[in-house]
Each structure stands twice: as structure tokens, then as C-alpha cells.
Amino acid sequence: MTDNRNMILAIVLSLAVLFGWQFFVAGPQIERAQQQAEIARQLEEQPDAGLPTPALGTTPGAVTPEVPSAAASFADRDAAIAAGPRVRIDSTGLLGSINLTGGRLDDLELKRYHETVDDSSPIISLLTPAGAPAAYFVEQGWVPAGTQLSVPDAQSVWTVEGANQTLTEATPVTIAFDNGEGLVFRRTFAIDENYLFTVTQSVENQGTGDVALFPYSRVARHGTPPVANFFILHEGPLGVLGSRNLIEMSYSDLANDQQVDVESTGGWLGFTDKYWAAAILPEPGAPISARFSYTRPGSLEVYQSSFVGRDPVVVAPGATGEHLSYVFAGAKVEAIIDNYEQGYGFDRMELLIDWGWFHFITKPMFYLIRILYDVLGNFGLAILAVTVIIKGVFFPLANRSYASMAAMRRVAPEMKAIQERHKDDRMAQQQAMMELYKKEKINPLSGCWPILVQIPVFFALYKVLFVTIEMRHAPFFGWIQDLAAPDPLYIFNLFGLLPYDPTVVPVIGPFLAIGIWPVIMGITMWVQMKLNPPPPDPTQAMIFSLMPVLFTFMLGTFPAGLVIYWAWNNFLSICQQWVIMKRHGVEVNLFGNILSSFKRKPKAAE
Structure with missing residues (x-):
């Protein structure tokens, strides 16, 4: 029951962010683009x-x-x-x-x-x-x-x-x-x-x-x-x-x-x-x-x-x-x-x-990125280095969190047995789960801490990329020549090979602005989720599988520097979680979990 409540909360928050972004940012961007020509014409008259x-x-x-x-x-x-x-x-x-x-x-x-x-x-x-x-x-x-x-x-x-x-x-x-x-x-x-x-x-x-x-x-x-x-x-x-x-x-x-x-x-x-x-x-x-x-x-x-x-x-x-x-x-x-x-x-x-209300986070983030830029000579590399530093600062918290997640995976068979034993009594099921958590010294909410810690860091970096002129037209490598702008190579026009701009499509245009880095971010998020076995509930499993897709579309219009940060952070989290779970004696069958996602599951008996 706790898992269902957490899952519902995650879905609601994700959808709120997704549609809020569409309503307050992506949608108005299209309207402003159409209005600017009219404004210029009126001023000339x-x-x-x-x-x-x-x-x-x-x-x-x-x-x-x-x-x-x-x-x-x-x-x-x-x-x-x-x-x-x-x-x-x-x-x-x-x-x-x-x-x-x-x-x-x-x-x-x-x-x-x-x-x-x-x-x-x-x-x-x-x-x-x-x-x-x-x-x-x-x-x-x-x-x-x-x-x-x-x-x-x-x-x-x-x-x-x-x-x-x-x-x-x-x-x-x-x-x-x-x-x-x-x-x-x-x-x-x-x-x-x-x-x-x-x-x-x-x-x-x-x-x-x-x-x-x-x-x-x-x-x-x-x-x-x-x-x-x-x-x-x-x-x-x-x-x-x-x-x-x-x-x-x-x-x-x-x-x-x-x-x-x-x-x-x-x-x-x-x-x-x-x-x-x-x-x-x-x-x-x-x-x-x-x-x-x-x-x-x-x-x-x-x-x-x-x-x-x-x-x-x-x-x-x-x-x-x-x-x-x-x-x-x-x-x-x-x-x-x-x-x-x-x-x-x-x-x-x-x-x-x-700098905003959270200037006490945003300004130090900017100063750190600028110092690293002076050393590395590239703001994109500075963002990657900041991510590593942040990971190091919060390593003790992440270590406890992933250790608790490893313990939950270790007792997964017992949890499934409890669900089967009390499938008609939700109260008894929840009580048995809590007793198991207490016995194994597991905090079921510990997996949320890495995400919660990442939120203020994510916002601070977003603010820095969005408002500071130092980030304007700052190149990374390859096709990313402006870290403060979205990834310019959209998959829905075959990376520019097709002669149209998918972002101008009515209503759904902002959702089609999916570049290469948002796709990379979505893949790393999906791989990270595969470190854990799929939830026993089919509905939860389906929702989990859709989360990387939702975030890929949502982050498509974000600055490329922010998407690169998120993808790199996911990769580091994958490595960190793998090491911690192995150290706690948990078998991590990542490739098996990935391959199982592509196997066609038989229909449940009526």
C-alpha cells in the first residue's frame, strides 16, 4: 500500500510538472513567436x-x-x-x-x-x-x-x-x-x-x-x-x-x-x-x-x-x-x-x-561552475565536474539510501509472499510489511532521498543556465553550441534532414522538440530503473516503464546544459548504485532485467 501511495504521488507530481511546463512555458513560447511579428509591425506604424x-x-x-x-x-x-x-x-x-x-x-x-x-x-x-x-x-x-x-x-x-x-x-x-x-x-x-x-x-x-x-x-x-x-x-x-x-x-x-x-x-x-x-x-x-x-x-x-x-x-x-x-x-x-x-x-x-529567492543556492552554484570553467575551459565540462562534486558531497546519504534499497531487493521474495498471503486484507498486508521493514532495519522511503536532494540542485543549475549571460552561447562539444538553449537536433525531423520544424505543430509542437541529449537522458533513466526488479503489480510496472518516456518529452525544451547534467547524473547514479548493491551482497542482473523488458509476456488467465 505504501508503494502504491508513493507511486501515485510520483505520477501526480510528474504530470503536474509536465502539463504545467506545457501551459506556462512551452505553449506561451509559440504564442510569443506569433505575436512578436505583429508587435514589430504595430511599432513601425x-x-x-x-x-x-x-x-x-x-x-x-x-x-x-x-x-x-x-x-x-x-x-x-x-x-x-x-x-x-x-x-x-x-x-x-x-x-x-x-x-x-x-x-x-x-x-x-x-x-x-x-x-x-x-x-x-x-x-x-x-x-x-x-x-x-x-x-x-x-x-x-x-x-x-x-x-x-x-x-x-x-x-x-x-x-x-x-x-x-x-x-x-x-x-x-x-x-x-x-x-x-x-x-x-x-x-x-x-x-x-x-x-x-x-x-x-x-x-x-x-x-x-x-x-x-x-x-x-x-x-x-x-x-x-x-x-x-x-x-x-x-x-x-x-x-x-x-x-x-x-x-x-x-x-x-x-x-x-x-x-x-x-x-x-x-x-x-x-x-x-x-x-x-x-x-x-x-x-x-x-x-x-x-x-x-x-x-x-x-x-x-x-x-x-x-x-x-x-x-x-x-x-x-x-x-x-x-x-x-x-x-x-x-x-x-x-x-x-x-x-x-x-x-x-x-x-x-x-x-x-x-538570482531568485534561492540565491543562497543559485549564486554558489554559479561561482563553482565559473571556477571549474577557469580550470577546464568549457562550461559543459564544468557542469559535469560539478555533478561529480555534488555526488561526492551527498555520497553518505546516497550510500545509506542505496544500501536500504539493496536490503529491500534482498527481501523481495518475502515481500511478495506477504502480498500473496494477505492479498484480500490490505491492513494486514501493510502491518506485515512494516514488521518486515522493522526486522530488517529498512526504511522504505530511503529511495526518495537521492531524488529529493537532487531537486534543489537541479533548480539552481536551471536558474544559472537560464539567467546568467556567461552561459549564453557557451558551447559544449559536437552539435551543442549553446548550453542555455535546447538541443537543436530533433529526432522528429530526423535531426534536420526533413525540411520542417516540429515545434510549430499546433498543440503538440513543444512535445516534439526532442533532441539527442534528451533521448540519452531518457535511456540512462530507464537503465537506472532496471537496476531494480520490476514491481510485482502490473500497473506499477507499466507506470515505471513510462516514466523515462514522460521525462524525455518534458525535458526536451529544457536547456541542453541541464539535460546533459541530468544524463550524466543518471550515469553516475547507475555506477554508484551498482557498486553499493554489489557490496551488500545483492545480485544485480542489470542486463537480464533489460532483456526481460523486451520479452513478450503471456496474457494473464481470465
């Missing part, structure tokens, strides 16, 4: 709606984005970039330009990352000018403090000061704007070898009276970007602000809330994608009023993360006032982000990477 300078709200420093005004609309990103004067950006990690119309950082590409595993494919585009489809840009500026001052806006044309015409690590660039009323505004952009911009804003007062200005910075995003929409990954507005700690919102949540205001000292905010992010950061310790906002001028959706300094910069006649802030725009590389957090004192910048 929308006019540009560049947000003007935010206005100062009733509370000093509050950001109130105004309704975007109509502007030029461009067919694509390249046309928008070519439409006006620019300052080139060419650093070790980034390529792009600063738009002199508005003084915006709105053209940025990541040199180190390509769209596909093919190094000849285009590099990743992160920021895009206003007016182009899916505009995404960063802007700094000033808000007048209660007086009608002319400050530069989105249409103001800036000029380059000095000899530096290209922004590099060694050559900062300064742009200037004269408002014609006694104020000269300057922005100096500096960049490091990775993804951090230092932006120094200054105001030179050539007039006759004091001026007071509040500095602001914002990240604007036009249109709702496609997201993975997966429960273990956050994509959308994000920030670490004040006592509220980490603030995460989906685009739909922000659209419903319209506006979220937070008072903070230091911190940061912006938008995060799976592997990339754009965030604005005040100086650590600076008091700011931060805001996440959503507006919908016409058919265009505009999302914004912004902050305004709560302390105004007061500039006397003949003096110059300054404000310093930072922009992170690039790949979410753990080591780079950690260096920024430690070197600049940014508050919990590590949370740009979605």
Missing part, C-alpha cells in the same frame, strides 16, 4: 513620441513625465540614427553614438555579443533612438526650480566642445548648449572598458541672478517589448530604492498602476531584459525622488524609469554648478556588476541579475 523634459511636481524632485509630442517617425533604427548629428562611441565593449539633438544616449550596440552563435551574425543592439520602432534611450537634464528658465529639451541641438570627437575609455566627450539667456549647459560623458557611463552635467551662469535647478535622469522605452514571461525570470522595470529594497514590476503591472513614486537615498532603477539592462544611478548617498511611470499618447505605450535630485543645484552669477550621475547600459555579467558595486558603492547592484 506608430509615430515617434519622444518624451520632453519632465516637469517638477508639487513635491520637490517629483518626476512628472509630460505627454509626448509628435515628432519624426523612421522606418528603422538605421534611418533614425542617420537623421541627425552625432558623437561616435567606440570603446572596448560598446559601439554607438550620442545624439546631439537632445543630447541623448540612444544608440548602443554590444561588441562582445552576437544575436546567434554564429560570430558573423549582427551584434546585439541595446539602445534605439526615438522615432524608430521599439525606441529605448537614456537622457539627463535639468528641471527649473520654480522659475521660468529655458532649459534644453528633446529638440535642443548640442555642439561638441574640444578636440575629442569620439567617446572612448581614454577620451571623454563634452557637449554644450547655450540657451541664449545667460546659461550654458554642458554634459561630459566618460566610459570605462565595459558598460558604465559617468555623466557630469554642469550649468555656467553668465547672467545676473541666482538660478536653481534640479538634475534628473531617465530611461525611456517606447512600446511593450516581448519578454520570456517565465516565472523564474523577471523582465521589466526594476530598481533598488530606499527601504522598499528590490522593486520589480512587469510591464502590465506598471501599465495598470500608471505611476509608482519612491523616495530614496542612493539606489538605482531602470529596465532589465533577460541578459541586458539599462539603469540610471545617482551618486551613492544622494537623496532622490524616483518614479516608474506609464503613459499612452495615442497608440504608443511609453514606459519610463526616472529620478530627480531632491536638493537643487544653486548657481550664482559667474559660477558653475555640477551634478554627477551614472548610466549602466550593457550585458549583465556578474563579475563586472560586482566590480561596480564594490568599486563605486552602488546599493545592491548585484540584483540586476535575477
Whole structure:
């Protein structure tokens, strides 16, 4: 009876995972693929709606984005970039330009990352000018403090000061704007070898009276970007602000809330994608009023993360006032982000990477894999090595578990005799079984411990493969060129020989994404089960035989690195269990059990 209860529980959990994966992940993936083309088409039809300078709200420093005004609309990103004067950006990690119309950082590409595993494919585009489809840009500026001052806006044309015409690590660039009323505004952009911009804003007062200005910075995003929409990954507005700690919102949540205001000292905010992010950061310790906002001028959706300094910069006649802030725009590389957090004192910048609630497991797993990668030179080999280490750590537990399983196999004839003797009395059968377990010092649930221990490890590795950019396009060997993507060779199109993609088949498409490694995993799981004799109950035996098939289909859409881990873990478990059972004097007729699976069994007598 205990075996039946455990078996029913295993079936229910397996089916729940299988259909939950289909409903929440695989199914939506097909819908998103169909929707992305429609989203791109709609964005191309929308006019540009560049947000003007935010206005100062009733509370000093509050950001109130105004309704975007109509502007030029461009067919694509390249046309928008070519439409006006620019300052080139060419650093070790980034390529792009600063738009002199508005003084915006709105053209940025990541040199180190390509769209596909093919190094000849285009590099990743992160920021895009206003007016182009899916505009995404960063802007700094000033808000007048209660007086009608002319400050530069989105249409103001800036000029380059000095000899530096290209922004590099060694050559900062300064742009200037004269408002014609006694104020000269300057922005100096500096960049490091990775993804951090230092932006120094200054105001030179050539007039006759004091001026007071509040500095602001914002990240604007036009249109709702496609997201993975997966429960273990956050994509959308994000920030670490004040006592509220980490603030995460989906685009739909922000659209419903319209506006979220937070008072903070230091911190940061912006938008995060799976592997990339754009965030604005005040100086650590600076008091700011931060805001996440959503507006919908016409058919265009505009999302914004912004902050305004709560302390105004007061500039006397003949003096110059300054404000310093930072922009992170690039790949979410753990080591780079950690260096920024430690070197600049940014508050919990590590949370740009979605380590999740179980970060105390996920981060150590990532660090261990990275250390092993430094030694082995391949993330796939690092995953195999991690599996061996985990097996070694939990060896005492597995040893006790497999020893108990060996004892259960040794008393299998007695268990069968009890079942026959009390086949009409379930209560007596269970009592006799418990007495046998007690006599032989057997824990019938011990076989579950290796699986239960593996669950948090499996989840941590899955999280690492899913969210860390270090795993993106990380090759293994042979046809596996991206450990973070599913095995690309599907058996249902004969590994690419047939000219169709089985994953696009309606309803069952996600279940047909079965590559070579999921099949290997299923085989190792099946062989591992054959270490034990088949259950005496025919129904249980049939369910046991179906479990490897179910898991093969379920893991087909998982990252290849995770499937390789599972297959390798199964192989090590087979070796470990074989040795332990042999040591306890149990005959392991593995090949006999396998061959018996293919023998046709006679029908039971009616």
C-alpha cells in the first residue's frame, strides 16, 4: 500500500510538472513567436513620441513625465540614427553614438555579443533612438526650480566642445548648449572598458541672478517589448530604492498602476531584459525622488524609469554648478556588476541579475561552475565536474539510501509472499510489511532521498543556465553550441534532414522538440530503473516503464546544459548504485532485467 501511495504521488507530481511546463512555458513560447511579428509591425506604424523634459511636481524632485509630442517617425533604427548629428562611441565593449539633438544616449550596440552563435551574425543592439520602432534611450537634464528658465529639451541641438570627437575609455566627450539667456549647459560623458557611463552635467551662469535647478535622469522605452514571461525570470522595470529594497514590476503591472513614486537615498532603477539592462544611478548617498511611470499618447505605450535630485543645484552669477550621475547600459555579467558595486558603492547592484529567492543556492552554484570553467575551459565540462562534486558531497546519504534499497531487493521474495498471503486484507498486508521493514532495519522511503536532494540542485543549475549571460552561447562539444538553449537536433525531423520544424505543430509542437541529449537522458533513466526488479503489480510496472518516456518529452525544451547534467547524473547514479548493491551482497542482473523488458509476456488467465 505504501508503494502504491508513493507511486501515485510520483505520477501526480510528474504530470503536474509536465502539463504545467506545457501551459506556462512551452505553449506561451509559440504564442510569443506569433505575436512578436505583429508587435514589430504595430511599432513601425506608430509615430515617434519622444518624451520632453519632465516637469517638477508639487513635491520637490517629483518626476512628472509630460505627454509626448509628435515628432519624426523612421522606418528603422538605421534611418533614425542617420537623421541627425552625432558623437561616435567606440570603446572596448560598446559601439554607438550620442545624439546631439537632445543630447541623448540612444544608440548602443554590444561588441562582445552576437544575436546567434554564429560570430558573423549582427551584434546585439541595446539602445534605439526615438522615432524608430521599439525606441529605448537614456537622457539627463535639468528641471527649473520654480522659475521660468529655458532649459534644453528633446529638440535642443548640442555642439561638441574640444578636440575629442569620439567617446572612448581614454577620451571623454563634452557637449554644450547655450540657451541664449545667460546659461550654458554642458554634459561630459566618460566610459570605462565595459558598460558604465559617468555623466557630469554642469550649468555656467553668465547672467545676473541666482538660478536653481534640479538634475534628473531617465530611461525611456517606447512600446511593450516581448519578454520570456517565465516565472523564474523577471523582465521589466526594476530598481533598488530606499527601504522598499528590490522593486520589480512587469510591464502590465506598471501599465495598470500608471505611476509608482519612491523616495530614496542612493539606489538605482531602470529596465532589465533577460541578459541586458539599462539603469540610471545617482551618486551613492544622494537623496532622490524616483518614479516608474506609464503613459499612452495615442497608440504608443511609453514606459519610463526616472529620478530627480531632491536638493537643487544653486548657481550664482559667474559660477558653475555640477551634478554627477551614472548610466549602466550593457550585458549583465556578474563579475563586472560586482566590480561596480564594490568599486563605486552602488546599493545592491548585484540584483540586476535575477538570482531568485534561492540565491543562497543559485549564486554558489554559479561561482563553482565559473571556477571549474577557469580550470577546464568549457562550461559543459564544468557542469559535469560539478555533478561529480555534488555526488561526492551527498555520497553518505546516497550510500545509506542505496544500501536500504539493496536490503529491500534482498527481501523481495518475502515481500511478495506477504502480498500473496494477505492479498484480500490490505491492513494486514501493510502491518506485515512494516514488521518486515522493522526486522530488517529498512526504511522504505530511503529511495526518495537521492531524488529529493537532487531537486534543489537541479533548480539552481536551471536558474544559472537560464539567467546568467556567461552561459549564453557557451558551447559544449559536437552539435551543442549553446548550453542555455535546447538541443537543436530533433529526432522528429530526423535531426534536420526533413525540411520542417516540429515545434510549430499546433498543440503538440513543444512535445516534439526532442533532441539527442534528451533521448540519452531518457535511456540512462530507464537503465537506472532496471537496476531494480520490476514491481510485482502490473500497473506499477507499466507506470515505471513510462516514466523515462514522460521525462524525455518534458525535458526536451529544457536547456541542453541541464539535460546533459541530468544524463550524466543518471550515469553516475547507475555506477554508484551498482557498486553499493554489489557490496551488500545483492545480485544485480542489470542486463537480464533489460532483456526481460523486451520479452513478450503471456496474457494473464481470465
